[in-house]
């Protein structure tokens with residue numbers, strides 16, 4: 119397996135169609151260059167092509183061998199009469215004022231890449247290599263003039279190697295592929311509860327024990343009660359990178375212009391460390407705590423010794439110290455932590471966490487490094503020079519930028535590539551969420567709330583790959599591609615120069631490239647997305663249909679039947695009054711592809727009616743607040759879509775005021791279950807009615823029949839028959855037995 123990955127990119131590129139090759143030069147580079155001008159002709163890149171490079175770019179020029187060509191690189195300039203060459207040339211400031219810009223000029227006789235900095239030269243080489251891989255005949259490079267520079271300096275991709283261990287040989291391929299899309303930072307999430315993955319010479323138990331566990335997948339390990347094993351145990355799953363392997367990865371990345379940022383988690387997500395060094399936890403016992411004890415100086419001694427070895431391997435300016443999701447309850451009861459709070463005059467456990475982060479920052483600063491952490495490091499006050507990685511939405515990043523701290527944006531709603539990328543019913547299990555490629559593309563990392571000066575603190579954005587549900591490299595590539603192409607353009611191309619329609623066209627060409635590199639990318643979904651738009655004035659609904667397919671033929675019906683090839687073809691949005699069941703599907707050659715999508719659209723009686731919350735909805739998932747349940751829009755496949763309303767810990771208990779006494783036929787309420795993220799069906803739902811809003815009569819009680827153990831995303835409508843009963847108020851109660859999350863939408867009344 120390892121050999122396979124190591125050699126995967128060195129495949130011989132085959133010309134797929136030599137007739138087309140003459141006809142269709144392709145300039146569909148992603149990320150889209152700032153300026154690209156197609157010119158006539160092609161450059162023939164063949165075995166006789168000479169490569170010249172300025173001395174400063176000689177090493178960078180070797181990257182032209184990406185597709186497997188043998189290169190002979192001359193550290194001199196070509197003579198005036200030379201032809202058939204590629205020249206990576208160093209520009210002077212008067213020719214190219216901006217050090218981040220490259221100019222790529224392709225003519226039939228020669229190709230020049232002009233740059234002042236090594237990073238810009240590499241960016242030019244990336245564009246040329248991509249162009250080569252996009253051509254039907256990879257010898258024939260279309261002529262063009264490109265002048266290009268990045269929007270952001272930080273263009274990141276993360277990988278969690280704790281939940282799943284990806285071997286060093288695979289990490290190189292991961293770097294190769296991200297390189298091709300000008301992603302220049304690899305955030306290596308090296309340690310977490312599911313396994314420590316970096317050799318630390320002073321603490322061998324980290325890799326003798328904490329790197330090994332019972333259960334190959336994260337789910338199996340959880341089913342085995344999160345137990346660690348030992349290296350050499352035939353039932354153990356795991357692995358780690360030796361320091362030599364990590365150094366080799368760092369050098370491999372550096373040669374490609376990629377910085378590797380290591381992450382060492384603290385103070386939470388440390389159960390693997392505390393299993394082998396329990397004296398660093400509040401309880402002093404293994405398998406009890408996930409957080410380091412912050413009252414114990416041994417904790418800081420351990421972390422500093424680890425970081426000394428880490429800094430010796432990783433030359434990056436940034437060291438990521440994690441900081442996310444620490445559970446502070448053990449600190450509340452721990453005498454040492456409480457003593458620390460006293461002696462350091464801290465207000466509470468939030469400030470205790472800040473104390474720890476500040477202490478680590480001092481240590482890193484003394485070693486000429488900078489601290490980077492997840493947005494929880496804002497709690498209890500930011501360390502003076504910390505950079506924040508904003509993941510729980512953008513609010514942490516906005517707050518940090520307003521305090522003049524640097525920020526890397528990686529909000530879950532746009533950047534978590536462990537989320538589903540198509541209808542979950544059609545996908546392998548993922549970490550909830552719903553993030554199709556179009557949504558990634560829609561992201562703008564600079565929030566509107568920031569002034570121009572504050573916006574300068576947004577260094578860029580990053581995609582995160584948490585590996586709980588990513589058990590191997592093949593599946594990893596499925597989750598990364600093609601979404602990384604969308605993010606690559608988000609962080610590279612000026613906001614005003616990019617549109618999804620144009621990206622989608624270029625993406626079609628990139629599929630060929632991904633196939634050539636044996637990337638197991640997620641193919642464009644056949645699922646039709648049905649998007650309703652409600653006009654409350656006209657009391658009508660307008661429907662648009664959309665799919666990831668390119669120039670699709672979509673047939674639809676409005677009566678609940680499955681469309682056939684003679685059903686109406688969708689050409690533009692259409693409107694109707696009242697209710698309809700829209701069913702739509704993509705057809706190819708008159709055959710229905712995939713599974714039809716069904717959307718029931720109701721202009722029902724409760725639309726726009728006021729809702730009172732007898733118990734609160736979750737502030738984390740408010741959707742449209744009080745308007746959510748009666749706005750006419752039903753929640754989609756994703757609980758984070760801003761249409762589903764969450765109820766955390768408590769029951770759902772709402773009263774709808776129909777504003778007049780009315781004859782009621784039915785009430786229907788939709789719920790969802792997504793067990794992996796703690797969303798469950800209510801154990802029962804009850805509907806009661808009232809004339810005065812005080813005295814209610816229960817109409818019906820419906821028990822849930824979806825098992826709690828059902829992993830797959832499940833939707834259920836609880837349907838109540840009101841049999842023409844007269845009432846003004848409708849009360850809906852849904853019991854939250856697990857005290858986790860309920861998600862509800864919409865309450866449909868007839």
Ligand code: ACM
Pocket residue numbers: 442443492509
């Ligand atoms: C995170 O996703 N816990 C940073």
